[in-house]
Amino acid sequence: MHPRAAEFRERAAEEHGLEIDVEEFPEGTKTAADAAAAVGCEVAQIASSLVFLADDDPIVVVTSGANRVDEDALARALGADSVGMAGTDRIRETLGWSIGGVPPICHDSQLPVLFDPTLSGFETVWAAAGTPQAVFPVDPERLKRLADATEHDVTV
Structure with a gap:
């Protein structure tokens, strides 16, 4: 396993159980699309972690791979x-x-x-695990709780 993926796995266990x-x-x-093809799932099941700057303050948007974030809505x-x-x-x-592996x-x-909210419609979603070659499956509701995320539709 790539060292960064192993680091992510260890941190997920230590920080979130x-x-x-x-x-x-x-x-x-x-x-x-690459992740969905590799995993064998729908593109919509890919939980992409995108980082934006809102008035120069960083924010993470975890969005379905089938959606695009609308910056005006955000x-x-x-x-x-x-x-x-x-x-x-x-x-x-x-x-x-780094980009491509942001969990x-x-x-x-x-x-x-x-x-x-699109992600909540699935039993399992797949998210980056620290490298552009690594992903992990997770229940979306659990992921939302672990990320202390607020559900909000800012996509088109």
Whole structure:
């Protein structure tokens, strides 16, 4: 197992009491479509952790791979004047993970997390496990609780 995926698995157990089965795919799971193809599930079952800056404050949006975040809706939901995707360096510095492998939990900093209600329609969703080749299955309601996320539809 990749050291970063192993680190995520250990942190999930220590921080949340979550025993996870990390699955790794050499072909990669960078996009929701890649992850769904590798896992053998619907694209909508991929829980993508996206990092935005709302008035320069980072926020994580865990969204279904079938949806796209509407930045205007996100700004309205947060009462922010401006919203945009966070850059790679800011994500790594704030969350401790790199783009393509950002998990929905176990971040280095406490950040607000919004959760796409589409994910709640599934028994199992798949989320990044610390690398662009690693994912783990989890019950979406449990994931929402562990992430201390607020369910809010900010997608199109």
